Amino acid sequence: MTDCREDELGFATISVALFLALACFGQTVSQSAINTSSAGVRAGDVEAAAGTICHSHDITRSKDGNVSGCRVCPEGTDFYGDGHSGWEIYAETPGHFTSPQDDNLLLDGTGCDSHASNFGGSFMFALKSGKARLLRYDQGLATEQCHKFAFADGRDFLICRGGSTFQGESSETIFMAAFDGAGKAAVTKLISAANTRDTCHGDIKFSTKRSTQSGQSGASGESAETTGMTITAMQGSGDCSQAQRDEKTGKPSRAVKSYDIEFLFDGQHFDVAPASRTALSRFDTN
Numbered sequence: 001m002t003d004c005r006e007d008e009l010g011f012a013t014i015s016v017a018l019f020l021a022l023a024c025f026g027q028t029v030s031q032s033a034i035n036t037s038s039a040g041v042r043a044g045d046v047e048a049a050a051g052t053i054c055h056s057h058d059i060t061r062s063k064d065g066n067v068s069g070c071r072v073c074p075e076g077t078d079f080y081g082d083g084h085s086g087w088e089i090y091a092e093t094p095g096h097f098t099s100p101q102d103d104n105l106l107l108d109g110t111g112c113d114s115h116a117s118n119f120g121g122s123f124m125f126a127l128k129s130g131k132a133r134l135l136r137y138d139q140g141l142a143t144e145q146c147h148k149f150a151f152a153d154g155r156d157f158l159i160c161r162g163g164s165t166f167q168g169e170s171s172e173t174i175f176m177a178a179f180d181g182a183g184k185a186a187v188t189k190l191i192s193a194a195n196t197r198d199t200c201h202g203d204i205k206f207s208t209k210r211s212t213q214s215g216q217s218g219a220s221g222e223s224a225e226t227t228g229m230t231i232t233a234m235q236g237s238g239d240c241s242q243a244q245r246d247e248k249t250g251k252p253s254r255a256v257k258s259y260d261i262e263f264l265f266d267g268q269h270f271d272v273a274p275a276s277r278t279a280l281s282r283f284d285t286n
Contacts, residue, residue, distance in 0.1 A: 038091055038092050038093050038094075040094055041092040041093070041094050041105070042094070043066050043067075044130065045094065045105050045127055045130075045132065046066065046067050046089075046092050046105070046107070047067055048127070048130060048131055048132040049105050049107055049123070049125045049127075049132040049134075050067045050069075050070065050089075050107070051132070052125070052132055052133065052134045053070070053074040053075065053123060053134060054070035054071075054072065054074060054087075055072070058070050058071040058072045058083075059071075060086070060088075067089065068088065068089055069086060069087045069088040069089050069109060069111070070086065070087045071083055071086050072086070072087075073085055073086070073087055073111070073112035074087055074112065074123070074137075075137075076121075076123075076136075076137035076139065077112035077113050077117075077121070077137070077139070078112065078113045078114045078117055078139075079112045079113070079114075080112070082112065085111050085112050086111050086112070087109050087110070087111050087112045088109055088110055088111045089107055089108070089109045090108045090109055090110055090120070090142075090144040091106075091107075091108040091143055091144035091145075091146070092105065092106075092107055092108075093105070093106040093107075093108070093143055093146065093148065093158070094106075094127075095148055095156035096150075096154065096155055096156050097124065097155065097156050097157070097179040097183070098124075098126065098135070098155075098179055098180070098181050098182070098183055099155060099181060100153055100154030100155050102126060103126070103127040103128065104124060104125060104126060104127060104135075104179075104183070105124075105125045105127055105132065106122050106123070106124055106125075106143055107122065107123045107125070108120065108121070108122045108141075108142060108143040108144045109121070109122075109123070113139060113140070117139050117140045118139075118140040118141075118142060118162075120140075120142060121137055121138050121139040121140050121141050121142075122137070122138050122141045122142070122143045122185070123136075123137050123138075124136055124137075124138065124179065124183030124185075126183075135182060135183030136182060136183045136184055138183075138184065138185040141177065141185050141187065142160065142162050143158060143160055143177065145160055145161040145162070146158040146159060146160035146161070146177070147159045147160075149226045150225075150226070151178075151267060151268060152225075152267030152268065155178075157176060157177060157178040157179070158176070158177040158178075159174065159175075159176055159177075159190075159229070160174070160175055160176075160177055161173070161174055162175060171192060171193070172192060172193055173189055173190075173191070173192040174189075174190045174191050174192075174231055175187050175188060175189045175190060176188040176190060176270060188269075188270070190229075190231065190263060190270060191231055191233060191261060191280060191283055192283065193233065193235065193283040226265050227264075227265055228262065228263060228264050228265050228273075229262070229263045229265065229270060230260050230261065230262050230263070231260075231261045231263070232258060232259070232260050232261070233258070233259050233261060233279075233282075233283055234257065234258045234259070235257060235259070235282060235283065259279040259282065259283075260276070260279070261276045261279045261280050261283075262275065262276045263276075
């Protein structure tokens with residue numbers, strides 16, 4: 001089976017390019033990696049989680065000895081039981097997704113699902129005393145390019161980038177993924193765009209920021225609270241080779257225009273700011 005996930009999700013495209021940069025207002029957070037949500041994952045938790053969906057003799061490992069996947073497709077995937085495809089872990093995201101008190105682990109993987117199922121999905125686990133319990137498999141939910149944030153009650157959610165390429169048409173989406181007590185994901189699209197012409201590739205870079213409030217518990221006496229978000233989207237059309245040359249030299253492309261689209265966060269939901277509705281409509285028509 002050909003794995004298309006890397007090409008589909010590794011780049012942002014629309015005509016010349018769609019570049020989605022994410023920022024949340026306030027204190028700057030490191031942007032050295034696209035998936036900041038994987039920070040703090042413990043190898044023992046990944047090992048315990050993988051053991052609930054894969055027989056020990058079928059677990060695959062990377063050169064450093066850490067779990068990298070399973071030779072046989074896990075239950076819940078389209079190709080369950082198939083030993084010719086194999087399931088590969090793309091991201092390992094710890095957090096408090098099902099409640100503010102619960103410890104969870106989200107394993108994103110690919111290789112065992114069809115194109116109709118986005119070539120993969122994410123397994124949600126509950127962790128306790130070094131043991132893992134599978135809660136559910138959210139088929140089609142890609143969480144390898146995400147940032148982790150918290151609701152007002154302390155429960156974590158993700159802001160992620162996704163997309164697909166099929167028969168010359170590419171699409172890109174920024175979405176919010178929240179989870180209920182059983183680990184079921186609720187996905188809310190924030191912005192998307194499509195390219196039906198030649199595809200030009202450009203790396204996506206996330207820049208996240210949060211505001212801080214004093215006087216709350218935490219190691220530094222402050223806690224981070226998300227109050228809003230800005231997504232920068234670039235749109236245009238023109239010659240692909242020229243756009244790629246401009247990108248390498250750092251020159252702004254004359255064929256591409258940038259839009260800063262602001263979303264406000266009330267502790268539970270993101271809503272586009274009134275002043276940004278016109279800019280958003282350039283990318284989303286629904």
